[in-house]
Amino acid sequence: MAKVLILGGGFGGVIAAERLAEQLGDEHQITLVSRSRNFVFYPSLVKVAFGRCEAKDVSFDLRHAMLDRRVNFIEAEVARIDPIERKVAIAHGEIEGNISYDYLIFALGRRLATERITGFYEHAHHLLNLDKALKFGKAISNFHKGRAVIGQCAGTRLPVPVYETAFALARLLKERGERDQVRITVVSPGEFASEFEDRDAAIALEKAFAAQQIEFLPNFPIETVTQNSVLTRSGQAINHDLLMLLPPFRGSSAASYLGLTNDEGYLNVDWTMRVTGHKQIYAVGDCVNFTGPKMGHMATRQGEVAAMNLAAEIEGHEPVSHYSHELKLVIDEAGNDTIYLQKDIWNESPATIKRGRFWSWAKRAQKEYWQLSHA
């Protein structure tokens, strides 16, 4: 019998657990540990903030969903992994102490490095979890005039909710008849849409921004936030009356200082999703050291690849599946200008860009699929 331990109940961990349960016989034990029993469909948090969707519509009960798939679920906080002794230290939760494993899938996502931006905690809104999205929603309700600044810091690696927030705010203000009273500025540490490394993507977004009178401020790496302004290291500053800022991301601290990660704490893996130099440990999702934005569909695909290869490893076979790093996303909330982008990152081929309301529907359908298949 093999003991398989999966850390993290997000896109990567849940898919890995489900695929393993399908592939492994009953003699093997699969356990998933996560700090919360709720799975949250993050791509809908912008809709939650803007009151277009309720909190209950974007989450489901993991324990229940995992039970149906004969996966043990433990609600607990992971402190550290020990790859030599093959055990995981649990800080607190339903159990305490160590859990041993034969095979590990690390899927703890990213850490929000808010400490790198002075004043972030006190003065910035973000929407990277349900509570913060609801709090930002309250601030939007009370905001009627002035300047809204929306952006990401250097190292955020998540452009979609920034663009979606700008479009959603423009639309809401228009509906309220207040669009003329608000200046919307999107700030970025780099050039326009530089995170997609694609000229056509930048042009499509630029057009959509122009249509909504949203201004874009490039090369503005925010280092300090105050009650009314954001500042770069070189002293450039702009004022804000409403601020939604995504902080820098880093890898999960549960794997840091073990020689398994790059300088930002992301786990080094190969194309099979195995952690470099460590048989029996796989990593998937936002926690891995791959270039480009960090997205849910990547975590999902990586979870599938890791599960297939881990099942093969248990049976004594070579890896059977290779991951290919592809970007696929929908920038919603822009009405007819909603953008779909698909790009093979490792091959550096040009992106496929499509526009139109259909993509908004497609994104909604994906959320419904996740929810229905785990009800």
Ligand SMILES: Cc1cc2nc3c(=O)[nH]c(=O)nc-3n(C[C@H](O)[C@H](O)[C@H](O)COP(=O)(O)OP(=O)(O)OC[C@H]3O[C@@H](n4cnc5c(N)ncnc54)[C@H](O)[C@@H]3O)c2cc1C
């Ligand atoms: C607002 C927003 C909008 C987004 N929009 C899109 C989009 O349109 N399209 C898209 O593809 N992607 C989008 N993403 C990105 C996508 O959600 C992430 O890439 C995806 O969630 C990564 O999956 P993951 O499993 O690696 O990590 P996560 O989903 O973050 O899951 C990590 C899990 O580990 C748990 N965990 C973390 N640390 C610990 C610990 N120490 N102990 C125990 N448990 C722990 C967490 O509670 C969580 O369950 C969006 C994200 C956000 C926040």
